[in-house]
Amino acid sequence: MNHQEQVVLLSEQNLTPDEKKKREGLSKKYPHVAKKLANISKMEDKGEISPIIRIEKSYLCNFKCTHCSAEYYMDRHLEKVLKTKEDRAQMTLEDIKNISKQADELGLARFVITGGEPLVMRDFDAVVEAIDPNKHYVISDTNGWFLDDKRAKHIKSIGVSKVQLSLDSFIEKEHDSFRNKPHSYKKVMRAVDAALNADLNLILSTVLVAGRAKTKGFEDMCKFATDRNIGLYVSYAKPVGSATNHPEWVITKEDADIVRELEKKYKVFTHMTPSYGSFKGCITVKGIITITSTNEVTPCPYIDFSLGNLRQTPLKEVLARGMRNPWLGPHRPDCLIGEDPSFIKLHQEKTKGITHLPLPYGQGFSDEDKLF
Numbered sequence: 001m002n003h004q005e006q007v008v009l010l011s012e013q014n015l016t017p018d019e020k021k022k023r024e025g026l027s028k029k030y031p032h033v034a035k036k037l038a039n040i041s042k043m044e045d046k047g048e049i050s051p052i053i054r055i056e057k058s059y060l061c062n063f064k065c066t067h068c069s070a071e072y073y074m075d076r077h078l079e080k081v082l083k084t085k086e087d088r089a090q091m092t093l094e095d096i097k098n099i100s101k102q103a104d105e106l107g108l109a110r111f112v113i114t115g116g117e118p119l120v121m122r123d124f125d126a127v128v129e130a131i132d133p134n135k136h137y138v139i140s141d142t143n144g145w146f147l148d149d150k151r152a153k154h155i156k157s158i159g160v161s162k163v164q165l166s167l168d169s170f171i172e173k174e175h176d177s178f179r180n181k182p183h184s185y186k187k188v189m190r191a192v193d194a195a196l197n198a199d200l201n202l203i204l205s206t207v208l209v210a211g212r213a214k215t216k217g218f219e220d221m222c223k224f225a226t227d228r229n230i231g232l233y234v235s236y237a238k239p240v241g242s243a244t245n246h247p248e249w250v251i252t253k254e255d256a257d258i259v260r261e262l263e264k265k266y267k268v269f270t271h272m273t274p275s276y277g278s279f280k281g282c283i284t285v286k287g288i289i290t291i292t293s294t295n296e297v298t299p300c301p302y303i304d305f306s307l308g309n310l311r312q313t314p315l316k317e318v319l320a321r322g323m324r325n326p327w328l329g330p331h332r333p334d335c336l337i338g339e340d341p342s343f344i345k346l347h348q349e350k351t352k353g354i355t356h357l358p359l360p361y362g363q364g365f366s367d368e369d370k371l372f
Contacts, residue, residue, distance in 0.1 A: 037109050052110040058116045065168075086294075093127070113128070115141070133161070143184065145184065161200070222265070225267055285328045286323075300337060304347065305364025307365060
């Protein structure tokens with residue numbers, strides 16, 4: 001299949017009736033956003049990038065997940081484990097409004113509110129307003145604990161278009177153990193119904209550790225999502241955050257190959273799955289960036305090296321800096337932080353003993369970077 005054929009597969013005529021209905025609804029309510037989303041494949045055909053922007057305004061969370069990549073950013077870790085405090089300037093609503101404006105001027109279309117657990121944020125509604133649903137497609141991550149029918153309808157009413165629910169096993173005891181939260185599985189299942197009842201777009205998100213792809217439970221989850229017409233996003237475990245001391249969780253090539261086969265049978269995708277007719281490979285910078293609570297921009301949720309601080313450097317230059325970097329800019333078929341041993345080793349060496357992450361530009365990534 002050539003590139004043009006792949007683009008056709010993603011064209012309007014190949015959308016399901018349900019997808020067409022959702023796209024038409026978005027066009028009526030948020031025409032500017034719909035136009036930008038429709039333009040993504042054209043941007044990428046021209047060699048331009050259109051990354052999803054993840055906003056981590058707060059790291060407050062009611063869970064303490066075994067694999068959490070954000071744990072080392074949280075006040076509870078800084079204060080209780082490292083005996084220090086976060087003294088860097090924190091992201092404000094004005095910062096978010098400025099980021100939204102810059103992103104809109106660049107033609108970027110998608111924002112994800114993440115953390116932490118977004119639905120514990122007291123200013124969640126204000127964050128959605130600052131992003132501005134009239135300019136951007138707004139998505140929220142959630143563990144589902146607080147997403148009941150009332151909350152789902154409310155966030156839909158203020159402009160959230162999609163939620164991404166975390167489900168780490170289709171076996172209740174395993175999920176609750178992984179999340180270190182009894183009854184969390186039941187809350188996720190309730191949240192699935194609440195999101196669908198509120199007419200929110202919904203995807204499930206699951207973390208894949210080594211060997212899990214081979215289990216019946218994992219395929220059962222794939223089938224469950226597909227039977228309910230829900231996409232299942234599979235995130236590979238990375239040796240960062242709470243999982244820093246668990247290199248054995250990193251997936252093997254066999255695991256990745258199994259997932260690729262499951263993609264052919266079910267509504268399953270990973271960060272490596274082609275989208276908008278584009279085969280980006282590793283999506284660092286090209287397909288995603290994360291903005292931390294201190295306005296540092298990282299090229300991926302799992303890489304603790306900054307490309308610049310948005311209070312000091314415009315978003316356009318930060319993205320250009322990322323694309324110039326030899327680790328990030330060139331096409332690569334593997335996941336940089338999940339599958340490249342040389343980069344994983346470099347990342348672990350540079351972040352070891354660092355209390356306040358991410359490393360500023362020049363200390364992690366720099367203009368002098370070279371591949372080994």
